[in-house]
Amino acid sequence: MFDWSFVQRYAPFFVKGMEMTLFISVIGIVLALVVGLICAGVELAKVPVARQIVRVYIEISRNTPLLVQLYFLFFGLPKLGVVWSAETCAIVGLGFLGGSYMAEAMRAGLQAVPEVQRETAYVLGFTPLQSITRVVLPQAVSGAIPGIVANVIFLFKESSVVSAIALADVMYMAKDLIGMYYNTYESLAMLIVSYLIVLLPISLIGTWLERRFDYARR
Amino acid sequence: MQGAEILLLPGVMPRLLQGLWVTVWIAAVSVIVSVPVGLLVGWLMTLKNPVVRVLMRIYLDFIRIMPQLALLFLAYYGFARWFDWNLDATGACVLVFILWGGAELGDLVRGALQSIPEIQAESAYVLGLTGWQSFVHVILPQALRRLLPASVNLATRIVKTTSLAVLLGVVEVIKVGQQIIDANRFQYPDGTLWIYGVIFFMYFIVCWPLSIVARRLEKRWAND
Numbered sequence: 001m002f003d004w005s006f007v008q009r010y011a012p013f014f015v016k017g018m019e020m021t022l023f024i025s026v027i028g029i030v031l032a033l034v035v036g037l038i039c040a041g042v043e044l045a046k047v048p049v050a051r052q053i054v055r056v057y058i059e060i061s062r063n064t065p066l067l068v069q070l071y072f073l074f075f076g077l078p079k080l081g082v083v084w085s086a087e088t089c090a091i092v093g094l095g096f097l098g099g100s101y102m103a104e105a106m107r108a109g110l111q112a113v114p115e116v117q118r119e120t121a122y123v124l125g126f127t128p129l130q131s132i133t134r135v136v137l138p139q140a141v142s143g144a145i146p147g148i149v150a151n152v153i154f155l156f157k158e159s160s161v162v163s164a165i166a167l168a169d170v171m172y173m174a175k176d177l178i179g180m181y182y183n184t185y186e187s188l189a190m191l192i193v194s195y196l197i198v199l200l201p202i203s204l205i206g207t208w209l210e211r212r213f214d215y216a217r218r
Numbered sequence: 219m220q221g222a223e224i225l226l227l228p229g230v231m232p233r234l235l236q237g238l239w240v241t242v243w244i245a246a247v248s249v250i251v252s253v254p255v256g257l258l259v260g261w262l263m264t265l266k267n268p269v270v271r272v273l274m275r276i277y278l279d280f281i282r283i284m285p286q287l288a289l290l291f292l293a294y295y296g297f298a299r300w301f302d303w304n305l306d307a308t309g310a311c312v313l314v315f316i317l318w319g320g321a322e323l324g325d326l327v328r329g330a331l332q333s334i335p336e337i338q339a340e341s342a343y344v345l346g347l348t349g350w351q352s353f354v355h356v357i358l359p360q361a362l363r364r365l366l367p368a369s370v371n372l373a374t375r376i377v378k379t380t381s382l383a384v385l386l387g388v389v390e391v392i393k394v395g396q397q398i399i400d401a402n403r404f405q406y407p408d409g410t411l412w413i414y415g416v417i418f419f420m421y422f423i424v425c426w427p428l429s430i431v432a433r434r435l436e437k438r439w440a441n442d
Contacts, residue, residue, distance in 0.1 A: 001259075036386040056335070059422075059426060059429070060422060062423050062424050062429065063374070063378075063421065063425035064378070064421045064425070064426075064431055065379070065381035065382075065421055065425045066378075067382060067384070067385075067392070068379040068381055068414065068418050068421055069369070069418055070394065071414050071417075072411075072414040072415065072418055075410045075414060076411040076414040076415060077411070078408050078410075079221070079407075079408040079410055079411040082409060115415075116412045126246070143302045153283075157283075157284075157285035157286070158285070159285075160285035160286075160287040160288060161287060161382070163287075163385075164385055171285070171287055171288065171291070174288075174291060178291075178295055184295050184296060184298075185296075185299060187294055187299075188291065188295060188296050191288055191291065192284065192288065192292075195283065195284060195285065196283065196287060200283065203283065212221055
């Protein structure tokens with residue numbers, strides 16, 4: 001029933017596919033973190049016009065599916081003269097989608113720290129900079145980490161959609177092999193195992209990070 | 219901005235709207251069926267029985283860790299081979315979204331039920347309410363307040379994830395868009411931009427109100 005020789009022959013395909021998945025999602029997630037940080041900063045500093053732009057961006061990004069964003073970037077934008085490779089589209093798409101989720105997680109973390117903490121630190125003789133880096137930020141980070149970890153896993157999973165713009169990730173490999181050889185069992189099993197191998201450690205590291213940064217309960 | 223006329227061709231917008239209707243329909247059915255499934259799963263998760271607990275844990279973790287697209291592939295290609303279920307693409311989508319929604323909602327239900335102190339049920343009992351009455355009149359209204367905002371958010375996620383249906387070949391809004399683009403490729407080469415732009419906007423119009431409702435509910439019920 002289960003054809004092990006097929007698995008042996010095509011497992012390298014999935015390794016290749018996972019390299020693509022990792023490449024796209026790692027860069028996309030870093031981009032999302034940068035975008036998120038900028039947006040959260042703009043919102044908290046209440047920069048006049050930029051703040052409204054960030055608000056609009058967050059609403060648009062959170063309320064549209066990645067697949068449609070990718071199709072728009074990959075098929076739509078070239079008509080405006082912007083021609084990006086599939087890799088670039090995938091990374092920009094993940095960054096565009098993830099940026100808003102990251103921004104919300106970071107903002108929630110910072111807003112969970114009461115204003116009185118900063119004031120108290122100031123009164124106790126911390127400089128304004130110290131009261132932020134030593135008192136507010138550590139607490140904000142511990143509040144934001146669970147959200148950020150959840151977003152990292154979410155974005156990694158979302159990266160499976162890039163197969164739709166012909167990037168050869170694990171999803172693409174599975175579909176290709178099913179289409180060519182009808183080895184449905186083996187291909188799907190390898191697909192599941194590929195994702196488990198990568199996502200289980202990530203979610204374990206995430207849980208560890210959450211505990212590591214949970215200063216309140218340590 | 220040439221090419222926008224493609225949107226004014228007779229039949230283009232109505233067809234896109236029909237496609238959107240398919241999307242919304244799949245999402246709505248999935249959300250509606252997810253609710254009882256989620257309640258059941260959530261209740262099972264609060265049971266002390268170790269076997270049930272482990273099974274529910276595996277179910278939830280598996281669903282959570284797999285990308286939705288991978289789950290769709292499992293249902294569409296896998297179930298046909300394993301169980302001889304020849305689900306059509308729409309059926310596979312609805313099934314996956316129900317299993318996924320049920321798991322996520324189940325976890326929310328579990329959280330909501332467990333967040334209500336034991337003493338509430340005990341007090342209700344002492345005051346003479348039966349078990350069922352205390353559940354309906356005391357526990358449920360409180361659990362619901364914690365549950366509803368997150369459930370509306372989940373509904374938004376399900377609507378967005380419905381876009382993946384096109385990759386299994388369901389003729390929904392994206393597929394209709396692609397057909398229109400292909401049919402008019404020579405007369406309107408720039409139609410791609412406009413059609414995908416409109417689809418983008420359509421998803422936004424469906425999901426945005428849901429997000430706003432979720433946020434309102436969260437704010438209103440955060441304090442009591």
